[in-house]
Amino acid sequence: MKVICTIAGSDSGGGAGIQADLKTISANGGFGTSVITAITAQNTQEVIAAQQIPNDLIKAQFNAVFSDFDISAIKTGMLANASVINSVAECIKKYKCNKYILDPVMISKSGYHLLEQEAIDALENKLFPLATLITPNIYEAQVLSNMKIVSLEDVEIAGRILLRKGVSAVLIKGGHLLNEKATDTLIMPEGIEYFPSEWIETKNTHGTGCTYSAAIATHLAKGMTIIDAVATAKEYISGAIRYGLSLGKGSGPTDHFFYFRNREYYYWNKKLKLDS
Numbered sequence: 001m002k003v004i005c006t007i008a009g010s011d012s013g014g015g016a017g018i019q020a021d022l023k024t025i026s027a028n029g030g031f032g033t034s035v036i037t038a039i040t041a042q043n044t045q046e047v048i049a050a051q052q053i054p055n056d057l058i059k060a061q062f063n064a065v066f067s068d069f070d071i072s073a074i075k076t077g078m079l080a081n082a083s084v085i086n087s088v089a090e091c092i093k094k095y096k097c098n099k100y101i102l103d104p105v106m107i108s109k110s111g112y113h114l115l116e117q118e119a120i121d122a123l124e125n126k127l128f129p130l131a132t133l134i135t136p137n138i139y140e141a142q143v144l145s146n147m148k149i150v151s152l153e154d155v156e157i158a159g160r161i162l163l164r165k166g167v168s169a170v171l172i173k174g175g176h177l178l179n180e181k182a183t184d185t186l187i188m189p190e191g192i193e194y195f196p197s198e199w200i201e202t203k204n205t206h207g208t209g210c211t212y213s214a215a216i217a218t219h220l221a222k223g224m225t226i227i228d229a230v231a232t233a234k235e236y237i238s239g240a241i242r243y244g245l246s247l248g249k250g251s252g253p254t255d256h257f258f259y260f261r262n263r264e265y266y267y268w269n270k271k272l273k274l275d276s
Helices: 017-027 055-066 082-095 119-130 138-145 152-164 208-221 226-242 268-272
Strands: 003-011 031-042 047-052 071-076 100-102 170-172 184-188 191-195
Touching: 003 017, 003 208, 017 031, 017 208, 031 055, 031 082, 055 082, 071 082, 071 208, 082 119, 100 119, 100 208, 119 138, 138 152, 138 170, 152 170, 152 184, 152 191, 184 226, 191 226, 208 226
Parallel strands: 003 031, 003 071, 071 100
Antiparallel strands: 031 047, 170 184, 184 191
């Protein structure tokens, strides 16, 4: 069984962040470990407060996990500020994991700013060069590329801009794209791949970005190419959204273990090779 480490914030509501990542990693056949960078007080309606974990404790978590486990892939989510980003970059370089998914978490669905403005330069300068893949949504891609995105042509241009900033590949998620909803675009130096899917009308989408990137990291850890890992993770997140859970009073979480409860996904565990 491959071991994946998620480096992100904790979500007290259980639908996003570390909690969503660990569920996703297990659901896709890996074993999840974690480095918690922040604690948030949040639910399905809002993020009420957030507190950064001290940098020495972030580094201590890294050392505890990486000195004991053979980590096959890592992903990062909420990193809060430049100080945390610098600490995380230092640890990633120290332990030399070459499969790294960067989910540039900036703004929650409720509008809470999870990444401070001054941290964006640190993100680009310190973590972009280390990343195998970054997974911004449309809004995040607009900030990072400094351009408006309204079409798939714009997505390609933005992706090329981000490649020039030092990342190896960019997956721009299309959930907020007006004309091509649910079409994700993978931009690589050697070409572009599109991942269209059915648009699912639902409010239960809390934690989809965390879940998607954690699934990609898990399948990369298991030996898939980036294209195959994204395709498999896309199918997984689509199922998790389709059977999203109406829990709480706001945007409910996706169902990370949807295939246990739905007959049409009875053989999903074989498809994902959960016993590998």
